[in-house]
Amino acid sequence: MEKEEKHHHFMIYKPYGFLSQFINNGQKQNSKKLLGTLYDFPEGIMAIGRLDEKSEGLLLLTTDGKTSNYICSGGVEKEYYAQVDGDITVDAIKLLTQGVEIGFEGKKYTTAPCKAFKLKTTPEFPQRSKKIRDDRHGPTSWVSITLKEGKFRQVRKMTSAVGFPTLRLVRVRVGEIYLDSMQIGEVRKLML
The missing domain is CATH 3.30.70.580 (Pseudouridine synthase I, catalytic domain, N-terminal subdomain)
Known part of the structure; x- marks a missing residue:
């Protein structure tokens, strides 16, 4: 054996x-x-x-x-919290959940439908080594995005595609971990 x-x-x-x-x-x-x-x-x-x-x-x-x-x-969910530039709108969240067109390897790619919602409170993460701009430069908001796919820089490209570029991105979950x-x-x- x-x-x-x-x-x-x-x-x-x-x-x-x-x-x-x-x-x-x-x-x-x-x-x-x-x-x-x-x-x-x-x-x-x-x-x-x-x-x-x-x-x-x-x-x-x-x-x-x-x-x-x-x-x-592609069968396991990965959840990300993204701090975005601006106060993300209901319409932008809806677009994220339906799938948006992003660039990937020089071609247009439409992301699969996913789960997304605006967080009601700011998550408590340890301070990042590189400072993120503060609210003097305009409001920011946090959104949860849960994907089963994972293209290069996908979450960043998705939030930019709906007009709210990512300032900080933290993966908070993989499956049940x-x-x-x-x-x-x-x-x-x-x-x-």
């Missing part, structure tokens, strides 16, 4: 300014911050999906390619 390989799974609050990767991909000079500097992860670790450099929040990590493929295949009260850069082991 073959011995089953033991896999490792983690959740991390990915900080702003970090790439969702562990190695330098051959770049000569690396001024980019990588996740491997935050924790002593096991060999073979990979991010499940990505959060771009300017996005933060819940990122799942695993040594199991099957787990990664399952979550990235929540960011909750994690602190920026915190790592927790998971049993999946």
Whole structure:
């Protein structure tokens, strides 16, 4: 009988300014911050999906390619809280839920219908390393957007498409796993 390989799974609050990767991909000079500097992860670790450099929040990590493929295949919900420039309107929210046209890989792409709503209160996240402009420059608001797909910079492109560019983007949930009260850069082991 073959011995089953033991896999490792983690959740991390990915900080702003970090790439969702562990190695330098051959770049000569690396001024980019990588996740491997935050924790002593096991060999073979990979991010499940990505959060771009300017996005933060819940990122799942695993040594199991099957787990990664399952979550990235489009069947698992991912919820984001986006702080947008301006007081987002009911009409803009409706457009987001129906799907909007964005650019992706040089082509037009219409996003799948999704769940979206304006948050009634400002979520309490730890302060980001790079300051976000304040209300002296006009109002901001927060919106929850839940997707099952995940194109490159999709949430940012969606909020811009409806006239409310994203100022801060935090992923708060993947499936049934929540960011909750994690602190920026915190790592927790998971049993999946």
